[in-house]
Amino acid sequence: MHTLNLGILAHVDAGKTSLTERLLHTAGVIDTIGRVDHGSTRTDSLALERRRGITIKSAVVSFTLGTTTVNLIDTPGHPDFIAEVERVLGVLDGAVLVISAVEGVQAQTRVLLRTLRRLRIPTVLFVNKTDRPGARYGSLLESITERLSPDIVAMGSARHLGTRDATGTPFTGADPGFTGALTDLLTRHDDELLAAYVDDPVALTHARLLAALAEQTGRCLVHPVFFGSAATGAGIDALVDGITGLLPAATGDADAPARGTVFKVDRTAGGERTAYVRMVEGTVHAREVLRFRSPDGREGEGKVSAVSVFEDGGEVPVPGVGAGRIARLKGLPDIRIGDSVGAARAQAGRRHFAPPTLETVVVPRRPEDRGALHLALGRLAEQDPLIAVRRDELRKEVSLSLYGEVQKEVIQATLADEFGVDVTFRETTTICLERPAGTGAAVEFIDTEPNPFLATVGLRVAPGPYGSGVEFRREVELGSMPYSLMRAVEEAVHSTLRQGIHGWQVTDCVVTQTHSGYWPRQSHSHGTFDKSMSSTAGDFRNLTPLVLMDALRRAGTQVFEPMHRFRLELPADALGALGPVLARLRAVPGPPETHGTLCTLEGEVPAARVHELQQLLPGLTRGEGALESAFDGHRPVTGPAPDRPRTDHDPLHRKEYLLRTVRRVAG
Template identity: 50%
Template sequence: MKTLNIGILAHVDAGKTSLTERLLFEAGAIGHLGSVDGGDTQTDSLDLERRRGITIKSAVVAFTAGDRRITIVDTPGHADFIAEVERALRVLDGAVLVVSAVEGVQAQTRVLMRTLVRLGIPVLIFANKIDRMGADDAGLLRAIREKLSPRVIALSSVTGLGSPAAASTPRTLDDPAFAEELGELLADGDDAFLESFVDDGIRLGEADFRAELVRQTQRGQVHPVLFGSAITGDGVAELVTGIRDLFPATEGTGEGPLRATVFKIERGRAGEKIAYARLRSGSLAPRQNISLYRRESSGNVVELSGRVAAVQVIGEDAPAAVSGDIARIRGLREVRIGDQLGTAEALPERGFFAPPSLETVVIPERPEQASALYTALERLAEADPFIGTRRHPDTGEISVRLYGEVQKEIVKSTLAEEFDIAVSFAETRTLFVERLVGHGDAVQEMDPGERVYFWATVGIHVEPAPPGTGTTFGLSVELGSLPLAFHKAIEETVVQTLQQGLHGWEVIDCAVTLTRTAYFSPVSAAGDFRKMTPLVLMEAVKQAGTRVFEPVNRFELEIPAHCLSAVLLKLAELRAIPGEPDAGPASCTVRGSIPASAVAEFERALPGLAQGEGVFLSEFEAYRPYPGSPPSRRRIGANPLNRKEYLLRTLRR
């Protein structure tokens, strides 16, 4: 049986969890149709998800349609949980993008569609809620063409729109208007089909149209639209047919070397890790010894090993997982989200979405629970690495990175319900970064004739690297000049030390070169190089100098034309840089950039400025220099910028 892994993606409240439930019910995978309002859906398994009626964690379920086993990854819709969506995108063969026929195309829908198109993932658009009052089919199609993709084709039509009797009817090539519309769309995307379509001597049949539609859909050139209702089930059968016939399936053979991507981790009843992975090639069976590959923040790849205790293929009782399968894997104690099993080949360089640009301090209401709070947050970070827990060794202050206020509420509720820890939060602050201004060189010599604190000689050169390249570590000394463990200690310490620059923010896009090394055998140890490196590195960074940069989002704003002046005034107040407005008869579109720290304030002000009719879309664009006096963040740990303090703390004197 062929396998097909799809994602259900949408803006919050578009109805994707209800659609997933309906797909499972119609396929016979479940005997009871749950509801979001009733809190008994299959994919919203957390109590918190059921109470709030939103998806927080990706869920994986499966059903069978003909000769296909279809595995569904139901993803969160709220922008605060975009990291969950990113992990799901790495394992999909196709995506169903759910759009409400009532609310229309939302800002988050546009972010998702942009990403899917950029990655070349085939997309089917399901126009949901045709039975709801206010549903609009023609207007929705126009909005989809204008805001999502111009190359869409409606494969169904609607009767009784906006009423409980609403029904979706498949369009067929017997309808000359549909045949002409589909033919022109497909001809626009393929020259060979165009020649056949316009040649009077060639008569194209339904099979020709269908084959070309499949080809262009799988290449991401065409995005079919199907109307329906997840609540009534109308149009869902046509959606299943579209998924089965239009998306590329995998014939699992188990051949080739193992390559699998871990995209989700949860804990079992005994606290053990359970990893969810999509196999790209090879096979995976219980009691198999495997390698795990992980790309660190420095860009380096590390290799770990593990032994698989148990493998459960989603949707099938099989002794082993093969290519195309998504499986639950037990026994890998060191596994993390983003790891690749079997080989480092094609390990992703970086994420699709930007990391969080906000940070907040988490305060336990009972101070004696501070240690338990840190442990609990570390456990949450296993399931969401972007959380990035940070603890000050002197004050015990614990901070986490977040995408927004909703995610903060979810973290608070999770800590209270799963770990019995009540917390409050300090005011959310923006995460800035630092970039080098120039070049810097520093060296610390080990002279046995003088007082020696660390038996190590380290020389380092730093310089700016191109934006987006991260931290790179190079050698201008021979690799054999030091034991490999000492080289590794230096490299790991460089990455760790650059988490705090001259102003306390992470130093990004930095090229570090090791220029000098020496050791004194048999006294020198890796710890000497770990302790010496921060002093040398920060001396070089201080010599080069750094500048603080702030995260900036690109935005797109649609507002009534008569509200333009008030909106532009507010944007200027928030240090946004708008472009030339694109004016229409009744509305206008403004594009530009805005500091990430100002996005939340602008979103709060927009309804009043635009009389409730503004649509604001924002996503991370880049970092730009912070104007004025640079903000700083309190450092954690020993401060290598203060040699005396650093030596006292490091030597524990």
């Protein structure tokens, strides 16, 4: 029996949850197919998911297809919940990307396939909803080729589109058109196959072509396309054959040291934290002590109290779980999403999608709920680490980073339903970044005014490569002072750079420690340790922000705002009315391309303006405009740089900082 960890991905409303239900029914796991609009689907288990009819959290369900055990992971389709999709990608052996036969290729469809191809995850395409009015076949294949990938091949025909009688017939070796298309596609990526075809076209039998198709699909070079309807069951048998025959099964050595990745964390009804783990290699047993490690280097360990795996639509306890399987582990209270389990590090923690670009302040309706709100947000953050919680102790406020307005509504409902905390939100703002504009250095010496701390710290800040984050270096010898003091400087650098000159996180920079000095642990004769004459880690943690911000001020910083790449399709005669609106939104469009009565326009627009553009578009284009947008990096802010209120002790203002830190001012 083989194991296949399969992801179902799609743009919202393409029908992936309905497809999951149909696959469960085909496998004999459920007798009645649930409906999203009735809130009766197996994988949408949250009350909020059933109420809204959308997938918010990824869910795992297992079933058997022939000799293959499929662990199917249903993921959200709405772009506001892309963080859930991101965590799933690292544990997949293959994927089904669902496309609506009516709406066709949509914005999220393109983002998902680009990511799947970049990560080399084998993917087949399923065109759903062929029974709906407006369903397409030939024109949709052309659109998929143009907008997704030219490396596709239709695996069957479709008839009676747009009716409940819509059906399809799989192509066979007797179809010369299919054989020719398959040969043309596969020989693009295989010189040996091309040579064989040139020598003797008859030698490329249908069986050999199908074997080559499976091999190239497994390498993410080509994408077979299946047509059907999850609602009626049309085309599902062919899709099942494609899943089991074209996508590669999980691999891994069960006798190797245990290694796996945590892709989801939730809690039981009793509040116990459980971790969803994809085992890469080795075996984890119940009651064994398991080590885990986060991408940022945090380490921990715990005793696994119970192990369960997914079987035939349910969950069953087992003594252990081996390579290639997905399991839930209990008894690890400190484990987090993205952690690697076992002795060796699994590939985890890589960011595949853009980080959140929006932020809002969460305000409890009842002031007495402030403590409960902090606890609830901490629970949400442990389930979704990309949704960062930012606490402002000075103003007693809490901010959340977000992907969009729908996510804000879901968080509001979740806080009310699960934690009994009613909240409101302030206006959503954009999250910017700061980067050093040049190089700056600063130093303060021990026992020298105006330095009130028993520490010497010198730092130099310089720009780093785009996307490099923060790199910390040392020009001082490690032996020049205890490592705990060195570590205190490094930790303070990283925490201080969360807020730069304008209050935004500073990134893409190199910080070098240029000076160090301390007073060793001392005491009076026959006395005890005297803090007033001995350096501590606290001295370095408190002095480092002052030196670092002084160096950063000398280097200068530039504020960057998040930008989206957009693609607009609209009637050609509406382009004139759209131009002034794009200018007001600070969008930078490229030259338009006209195809008959339709016009295509691509360009850049600030992330903060995308929602407004979406709202204005129907009125400007008589409801015929279609907008796709995706994060495309950060660009320098034009005009005055926006400031974000600081939440720390503000080392930019020395007097106030010292009063808040040590309750005194030097001199």
